[in-house]
Amino acid sequence: MLIALAAILLLGAILLPQVWVRHVFARHAHERADIPGTGGELARHLIERFKLDGVSVEQTEQGDHYDPAEKAVRLSSDNYAGRSLTAVAVAAHEVSHALQDAYGERSFRVWQQLASLARVTDRMAGVFFIAAPFLAILARTPLALVALIGAGIALLSVRVIVTLVSLPLEFDASFSKALPILRQGSYVADNDMPAVRSILRAAAFTYLAASLMSLVNLARWVRMLR
Template sequence: MTSVTFLLMIVVFIATLGIQFWLQRTYARYSRVANARGLTGAQVARTILDAHGLHGVRVEPVPGALTDHYDPMQKVVRLSEPNYASPSSAALAVAAHEVGHAIQDAKGYAWLRVRAQLLPVANIGSMFGPWIFLLGMLMSFNETLMSVGIWLFGAAALFQLVTLPVEFDASNRALAILQRMNFLDNREMGGARAVLTAAALTYVAALANSLATILHYVAIMQSAREE
């Protein structure tokens, strides 16, 4: 059983690498396609926020590539420097997606609030869960420690599960807004949709990785119990 779950982990890991490669390739492709209106990610983010009455939410550049995120504590949409200044279809898609999170926050989107509540436990689980499980293995397969490690890591997986509807909803909002406010034409919308679809699949892959790891941990504990 442990060999099967280990093989599953390898397959999921390889699939994750493939999805990451697809995201990078898709993003690079549509980063070279300028939108017809010549608007930058920062301009579109600001326009959408103002259109939704979110005048107090700032838009700021942040170093790095694909480091874009919405900070609900500071009420800031942070766009990676390339997306902040770029007039590409990819930049507009990412900017609109992050603004989608700001709109979720303003509207009290339930899944966003649940994710925020899970975040502290998820951080602890992802950081310490595997180490506690390993410690249990080293201590003559101590089932109590191994179980604690699994449950803690499970909290991180639960966070990833809740993240899916949050990210999918933000992308759906982004695409609808980009089309409704005529930021992108039909051809450019195809590029925006491709970028957001590839990004969404990375969250699915992360969850699959965590679930495969949990199954492997459970199989190890079950094998130790049977010996």
């Protein structure tokens, strides 16, 4: 009974942040005639305003993000073409990541290096978990399986570290950069600032949900060693 209750609470802790983020975005995604431009237009304006030479703005189906390798702010179709509070707030948030990159902020550089490493270790971990049972049979010893799974868990741990390291970056992008930009530039009305703050908070907490999912995936593989 207690195990079942703990499992339900854990599932709720994982799913609720994701549900809340989607709810906040959808709540403020309706078109507004009083917003002078789309999210894509605001992103381009901010890139020009802050002289972020070489940074482009693109529409994507892969979710809103900033790609430091390609120097591209990528926005989902709704946020790229939409005139909503969600569109302008998310656009400002992603441009703020471009600012972190342009300013050479140390935390962004560390995250970038870890993210590059995580892409490699993710692929390696996938190979390990697929090959581990076959290699263990060939080695004819349970210790070989334990060693292989342990190596895979170590590789998977890099992704957990990356998602956790990203959290301070997300809050900095939302509240130290995007919020002041939107307020001081009068890009949204004063009475809309509480809603904008909620959207930016949701944008930052998107990565909290990712961190929780990474930790759960890691826990599954740890249990294999018990």
